[in-house]
Amino acid sequence: MSQIANSIFSPELAARFDKLVTLYPLRRSALIPMLLYAQDEIGYISDAVVAEVAERIGIRENDVRSVLSYYSMLRTKPAGKYNIQVCTNISCMLRDGYGILEHCKNRLGIGHREVTPDGMFSLEEVECIGACCWAPAIQVNYDFYDELTPEKMDQILDDYKAGRTKETV
């Protein structure tokens, strides 16, 4: 049983959170991982997530919101089921990262931080994702794809559309 009655999270996640807060010398250290995992399950950081996370850690909701607004991966609105994050930072820029971004914009008919009407895809231009030597690189949710060309990009979008997603490594 979770420490919180009527948790909004699945029993597995609630149990994980119960453990997470005990790992550190201070409970609050669990805050950022907790927000990320909550977002993975719920889709975004809703008011209910903020409230439960604050209660679990024992801090005010405002403290949670202040942290939430700092980190670029945390969002307060739903993204698409598959969030396409295209790096356009220097190493990717030199290898046509902007071309890949344009290509995604055209294919999906959406711009930066927008979601397709069916909720399937969202698009984001992001800063360096740590795959510079395999540029241009993107992430779809947490999965990396590198050395992209417009053709490879089409294949990836088709695969996701057809439900063929990549198991992480």
Next chain:
Amino acid sequence: MPRLVSHPDEVKIISRRFGQGAAEIEKYLELDGYKAVRTSIEKGPEWIITEMKASGLRGRGGAGFPTGLKWSFVPKQSDKPKYVLVNGDESEPGTCKDHLIFLHDPHAVIEGTMIAGLAIGAKMGFIYLRGEYRYLLTIMEKAVADAYAKGFLGKNIFGSGVDFDIVTQTGAGAYEVGEESALMESLEGKRGVPRIKPPFPAVVGLYGGATVINNAETIASVPHVLLMGPEAYAKVGSERNGGTRLFGISGHVERPGVYELPMGYSLRKAIYEVGGGIRGGKNLKAVVPGGSSTPVLLPEEIDVGLDFDQMGKAGTMLGSGGIVVLDETVCMVEFALRTISFYQHESCGWCIPCREGTDWLKKSITRLHAGGAVDKDIDNIRYLAENMMGRTFCPLGDAAAMPTLGFVKKFRKEFEDHLNGRGCPYKHVREQEEALV
């Protein structure tokens, strides 16, 4: 999965186990895993620190601080628990080396963390990865769990009477969190705003306890240093720069990739031999030698050894080891703009010279690139950047100003070519090229 590359000039010390399945603990053990930590337990903290000092290993996070010396600053006696914090935030554009370490040799990070802990008398270590590295966190978590299962972590490690725990976690997207004091704030569940120094982390760090913070590559090098012996390790590198380093070569080269080269290796050879030269037989225009914050080098300035001291003498920095190569088709104003846009986006906003400076630089260079600037704007850009230098709470302000100054100084003519409504001259060249295809 990122491609592994190799070149005959490589000296594989840290990358020795890459591609061999060493993420599995049994394989790691087969490949000399967890030997260095056993020896460390036997010989004790003084021995570890003496060995580390003798190895000439310097921090791979960017600043190149000698690792043994850093560890020796931690007070022996302390009322509060001490900690080891591994910096795997890896967010400097051009840098992707720690990525490969977490992927191919996670146990080396664990073992290095344990050895650092033994050296300073810490019983707990944290391994912090950037939020985007979730799949690597999964690999690290499994490795940590396997090490616990073997009794290598937890109570009484290797029957030594010493306890050691490791917690792994990720951030959630923020470059500034790579700065060591902001990293501690983030690990304590706060916004990644840095702390005023002093006190330094070695005295007052995580949860108020003395803390050693090292880059993931630094930590992963530690077991290798002890395995091969500090003298042998030091000899591989150059003067006062021990060992090897994982250099990322990206941009316009034929064979981009992460290569392990001896410290002091020639930058020219790194580009033309290891990286295979400029893609498509084009000419070299510029090199950003150590991640996006390091000042740019011209083609005639690349006969320099890749170590902290030689790069300093050349007026730039070794930084994170991310070598970004630009060919003749690149518009340097556009490149400068992309660079400053990154720092503007990542400024934590605490101090004015950085928060406002990066913003004004971005605005000015945007206007200049579009052709809306006049002569004195170039000097204004320089003046703005000069006045950020050394005036900020943390080095992010400098990291934004330094490359900008380099671009303006070394490519002034190209900035001038954009003036008075002319806009980017390269845009037309590119459009012509595209029309031909």
